Amino acid sequence: MENFVIRVKSKSGQKIVDNLTPQDTVTNLKNKLSEITGIQTDALHVLRGFPPKPLDLNDINSTLKESDILSGETLIVEEKQNMFNSKQRVADMSCKHITDNLDFGNYPGILMKMVVPADDSCLFTSVGFVLNGKVDPTCAHGMREIIANAVAADVDEYCEAILGKPNQEYCEWIMKPNSWGGAIELAILSRFYGLEIAVVDSSNGIINRFGEDQHYAQRVFLIFDGIHYDPLYLEPLHGESIQTIFPIENEMILRQAANLAQEAKSSHQYTNIxxxxxxxxxxxxxxxxxxxxxxxxxxxxxxxxxxxxx
CATH class of the missing domain: 3.30.60 (Wheat Germ Agglutinin (Isolectin 2); domain 1)
Incomplete structure (x- = not known):
């Protein structure tokens, strides 16, 4: 019988699965992924392709052949972050995701990653999450408009040498839903929202801080693995609300982010594009x-x- 070979990347490393067949079910695949990654089957978040996009594993009785999963594919396996309690605290928390400058010292927690859709707008969805406390991919269009307007308004600063293409062409390009954001877009969004955006880069273990020289009062955190952005948030040890926006003088969170960067690099949680x-x-x-x-x-x-x- 034909073997089905799949390469699996996860936090625990890279492994090859070669004991499946096209007739095995999605349930068989999920059990195998859970076995080699240590992640419970109901917490599996599986990505495929490039750019990585979520793989639908809900039809557990379909075969791998029926599910259009190909032998030789690379699957990226992550663990879903459970940040919602029975009261859906994130959906209802309004502006509680913003830390209070006086109370934060008595409100410790752990900096964690929220997985956002692996589409071409992950940067914008991530920024939307740290601003509003919820995953909302529809915010991408508005942010693309903000960037296009800022670039069009300053053709001297945003010249072809900076953008890699003529100013007007760039403005048309960034409005397309399949155009990726990066350093230029982060710098513009930092200026527009008036806060520092600190990006944990898991490929080199450092933090790139957009707006660092503007002396903003607040800071947010994203993590970048070479092709995908996710937002970071503070999961409190006690209490109901997560935190996504922090006072700029909060060195404790900055140290947590630095440690997270080094941990991500050492465990190879990145793709060298x-x-x-x-x-x-x-x-x-x-x-x-x-x-x-x-x-x-x-x-x-x-x-x-x-x-x-x-």
Missing amino acids: KKFTLKCMICDVKLSGSQAAQKHAIETGHQNFGEVVA
Whole structure:
């Protein structure tokens, strides 16, 4: 019987699963993923392709062949973060996600990652979460408008040398839902919202701080693994509300973020987009890096990519 080979990436490392078949069910796959990652089956968050997108594992009785899962694919397996209690505290917390400058010292907790959809707007969804305390992918369009307006209003600062394309072309490009955000967009959003955006980079273990020189009063945190952004929040040891916006002088949270960066780097929770080879799972073409994959996707419409195993 034909073997089904899947490469699995998780916090515990990389492993190869080669004892499945196309006739095995999604339940079999979930059990195998749970076994090798230590994550409970009901807490599995599985991503596939490039850019990584969530894999729907709800139809547990369908076979791997029926679920369009291909042999040779790379699956990224994470654990869902459970931050909602029976009262749906995050949905109802209004502005309680903002810390109080006086009370915070008596309100310790743990800095954690909230997983947002792995689409082309993850940066914007992450910024929306730290601002509003909820995962809302619909906020991306408004943020793209903010960025396009800021760039169009200052053609000298945002010239072709900075943007990589003419000003007007960039403004049209950033409004497209499949355009990724990065350093330029983070700097503009930091200025617009009047707060520092600290990005934990798990590829090098450092924190990049956008708006650091503006002396803002508050700071928020994101984490970046090379291709995907997620927001960070403080899960309190006691109490009902999470925290996403912190006083700039709060060194304790900054130290937690620095430790998180080093931990993420040491456990290889990142993808080096400059040094990996991708394969189009539709036509088997091998591509070098993310830009080549994006170009191939635009030209062919193919959206399913996997990392080539060395």
